[in-house]
Amino acid sequence: xxxxxxxxxxxxxxxxxxxxxxxxxxxxxxxxxxxxxxxxxxxxxxxxxxxxxxxxxxxxxxxxxxxxxxxxxxxxxxxxxxxxxxxxxxxxxxxxxxxxxxxxxxxxxxxxxxxxxxxxxxxxxxxxxxxxxxxxxxxxxxxxxxxxxxxxxxxxxxxxxxxxxxxxxxxxxxxxxxxxxxxxxxxxxxxxxxxxxxxxxxxxxxxxxxxxxxxxxxxxxxxxxxxxxxxxxxxxxxxxxxxxxxxxxxxxxxxxxxxxxxxxxxxxxxxxx
Amino acid sequence: xxxxxxxxxxxxxxxxxxxxxxxxxxxxxxxxxxxxxxxxxxxxxxxxxxxxxxxxxxxxxxxxxxxxxxxxxxxxxxxxxxxxxxxxxxxxxxxxxxxxxxxxxxxxxxxxxxxxxxxxxxxxxxxxxxxx
Numbered sequence: 001x002x003x004x005x006x007x008x009x010x011x012x013x014x015x016x017x018x019x020x021x022x023x024x025x026x027x028x029x030x031x032x033x034x035x036x037x038x039x040x041x042x043x044x045x046x047x048x049x050x051x052x053x054x055x056x057x058x059x060x061x062x063x064x065x066x067x068x069x070x071x072x073x074x075x076x077x078x079x080x081x082x083x084x085x086x087x088x089x090x091x092x093x094x095x096x097x098x099x100x101x102x103x104x105x106x107x108x109x110x111x112x113x114x115x116x117x118x119x120x121x122x123x124x125x126x127x128x129x130x131x132x133x134x135x136x137x138x139x140x141x142x143x144x145x146x147x148x149x150x151x152x153x154x155x156x157x158x159x160x161x162x163x164x165x166x167x168x169x170x171x172x173x174x175x176x177x178x179x180x181x182x183x184x185x186x187x188x189x190x191x192x193x194x195x196x197x198x199x200x201x202x203x204x205x206x207x208x209x210x211x212x213x214x215x216x217x218x219x220x221x222x223x224x225x226x227x228x229x230x231x232x233x234x235x236x237x238x239x240x241x242x243x244x245x246x247x248x249x250x251x252x253x254x255x256x257x258x259x260x261x262x263x264x265x266x267x268x269x270x271x272x273x
Numbered sequence: 274x275x276x277x278x279x280x281x282x283x284x285x286x287x288x289x290x291x292x293x294x295x296x297x298x299x300x301x302x303x304x305x306x307x308x309x310x311x312x313x314x315x316x317x318x319x320x321x322x323x324x325x326x327x328x329x330x331x332x333x334x335x336x337x338x339x340x341x342x343x344x345x346x347x348x349x350x351x352x353x354x355x356x357x358x359x360x361x362x363x364x365x366x367x368x369x370x371x372x373x374x375x376x377x378x379x380x381x382x383x384x385x386x387x388x389x390x391x392x393x394x395x396x397x398x399x400x401x402x403x404x405x
Contacts, residue, residue, distance in 0.1 A: 058299055
């Protein structure tokens with residue numbers, strides 16, 4: 001029974017830490033399960049994808065209600081992320097577990113370091129492109145002094161980046177939220193708050209596409225995925241609340257150091273003879 | 274400058290109903306998984322055996338979804354956990370169906386097409402899983 005309690009506790013910490021970093025719990029779960037417990041990487045990825053669906057459903061509900069999520073942008077980009085997720089899930093079944101571990105290590109280090117970057121709000125000087133006009137993607141979100149209107153541009157660039165984000169999600173079992181936010185924030189010039197909320201909304205469907213492949217393929221183990229989804233969902237909920245209330249800069253830095261160490265260990269193990 | 278709410282009649286509906294679908298699915302899924310975990314605490318033998326197998330590198334044993342989901346009537350922990358995982362995975366998919374229905378009601382053909390493409394890709398995901 002110790003293993004069940006340990007698994008729940010570790011998943012809770014992963015969900016809490018992932019929420020503080022804005023990376024989601026999945027990015028911590030896969031290395032912990034593979035390096036710490038010897039769980040096969042495909043089983044760890046399957047469990048992680050299910051936990052990503054749980055955290056997305058919980059977090060995105062509030063953003064949709066408050067009006068930060070742009071549902072039209074989400075639906076448009078989901079065509080690319082879901083396609084990417086399918087491709088990523090298929091690749092995981094074709095390449096060696098060591099290759100997956102190596103890619104995971106590199107993506108983990110990059111995501112950890114990217115989470116430290118200072119973000120800024122976009123200005124309103126965005127001219128919509130033809131795609132944005134045709135799909136009517138512009139919108140508004142609630143600000144402190146009333147509604148803030150915005151426009152969307154470079155939709156094909158966003159679609160291309162979302163294909164990569166989706167493939168990363170399906171391949172590694174993570175939400176790839178950092179990539180999605182960067183694609184909308186820097187690529188399509190959406191305001192950061194809208195990018196974060198819309199990314200959260202999309203992560204659930206992207207991860208569910210990958211999770212479906214793993215579930216039907218038999219790579220999801222109930223004894224691993226059950227406790228992981230439960231622990232990560234509770235940890236992410238509490239971590240999200242802590243993020244709003246407390247100054248988490250110091251704890252974020254500690255988590256980043258931990259993530260970089262874990263990523264180096266994953267790369268080292270993948271290269272061992 | 275386009276106006277999201279006023280020019281898109283589907284928007285208020287989606288903002289109101291989507292959070293209910295997402296939260297509702299999450300609560301049902303977590304309740305099933307939580308109950309399964311509780312039953313494992315009461316009947317720890319099965320968990321210990323499977324955990325030992327998984328942590329020594331074994332692939333999860335094959336199972337029949339129909340049999341596992343029926344096993345909840347016998348209070349089998351794994352059946353409850355798998356039911357919860359199935360509900361959890363279906364939650365975002367329900368949200369896509371809701372979007373499709375709402376866009377269809379608003380006669381927004383372009384977005385019916387886009388949500389249809391997402392649904393078709395999710396169906397392909399099931400096919401890919403079966404092929405392996």
